[in-house]
Amino acid sequence: MLALSSANPPHASVTRFTAETCCLSINQFHLAYAGKTALRDLTLEVPRHRVTAFIGPSGCGKSTLLRAINRLHDLNESVTHRGQIQLEGQDIHAPQMNVTELRRRVGMVFQTPNPFPMSIYENVAFGLRLQGRMPKRKRDDIIEWALTSAALWDEVKDRLHRSAWQLSGGQQQRLVIARTLAVQPDVLLLDEPASALDPISTLKIEELIRNLKSQLTLVLVTHNMQQAARVSDYTAFLQQGELVEYGPTDQVFTNPRLQRTENYITGRMT
Numbered sequence: 001m002l003a004l005s006s007a008n009p010p011h012a013s014v015t016r017f018t019a020e021t022c023c024l025s026i027n028q029f030h031l032a033y034a035g036k037t038a039l040r041d042l043t044l045e046v047p048r049h050r051v052t053a054f055i056g057p058s059g060c061g062k063s064t065l066l067r068a069i070n071r072l073h074d075l076n077e078s079v080t081h082r083g084q085i086q087l088e089g090q091d092i093h094a095p096q097m098n099v100t101e102l103r104r105r106v107g108m109v110f111q112t113p114n115p116f117p118m119s120i121y122e123n124v125a126f127g128l129r130l131q132g133r134m135p136k137r138k139r140d141d142i143i144e145w146a147l148t149s150a151a152l153w154d155e156v157k158d159r160l161h162r163s164a165w166q167l168s169g170g171q172q173q174r175l176v177i178a179r180t181l182a183v184q185p186d187v188l189l190l191d192e193p194a195s196a197l198d199p200i201s202t203l204k205i206e207e208l209i210r211n212l213k214s215q216l217t218l219v220l221v222t223h224n225m226q227q228a229a230r231v232s233d234y235t236a237f238l239q240q241g242e243l244v245e246y247g248p249t250d251q252v253f254t255n256p257r258l259q260r261t262e263n264y265i266t267g268r269m270t
């Protein structure tokens, strides 16, 4: 899935994909909190079944962009936006877009694991129950599949009905990923999913991210440059709400087009 073309406006490089390979298309998207700009006319395409990393200094807008993709800003009355975000060709802000369905299709995992105060089984069943009644055997199969996909099944299969809070932090984060996977999303948004975890749990999450791309499209926000280099296929570097550089991760890390990108990647700018 190679990028077809790279247009280079003065301040950014824009990597484009074909309609067959593009999952998310963000076009001239601008967002402000109470009139203060957080994202500036950002144009970016995210390829299907790949891992795309958003990197950049603190406050550059990475989380804001991630949250915009499943409309988490809807309840914040101070937020205004213009421009377009398309998921598989559909405008996510179109009146006919069902926001509940959008959030099923675009799952989100946050920095701190947030399992619900219920059993491991019920955590994963949660989204399925919201979708309506389903035969128990079918639900059990989906739960096993989701926990297996999240590389957790072997560790929990004998204690599915124990509290999720008895799991370690790394296991809790994989449980949250299983809970998100159970409703079969097209996209998984991960906002620094390993930053609260120990190194071994972090490596497990990274391996999981790499494995999951055969099933869905992943977007990862991370402060960890090694992590972005290890797990992502494409990297977008943001600064002060602007897309500075975007391209295949190998190229962005080994041969960045812009000095600003190189400064950030090499730690000369934080």
Ligand SMILES: Nc1ncnc2c1ncn2[C@@H]1O[C@H](COP(=O)(O)OP(=O)(O)OP(=O)(O)O)[C@@H](O)[C@H]1O
Pocket (backbone or CB within 6 Å): 033, 038, 056, 057, 058, 059, 060, 061, 062, 063, 064, 065
């Ligand atoms: N709910 C909010 N209300 C007002 N301003 C906000 C809100 N959330 C973020 N901002 C501002 O928007 C800008 C972008 O913030 P954002 O959290 O998206 O950056 P980030 O790159 O994810 O930062 P970090 O790496 O520190 O998490 C910052 O100036 C921030 O202060």
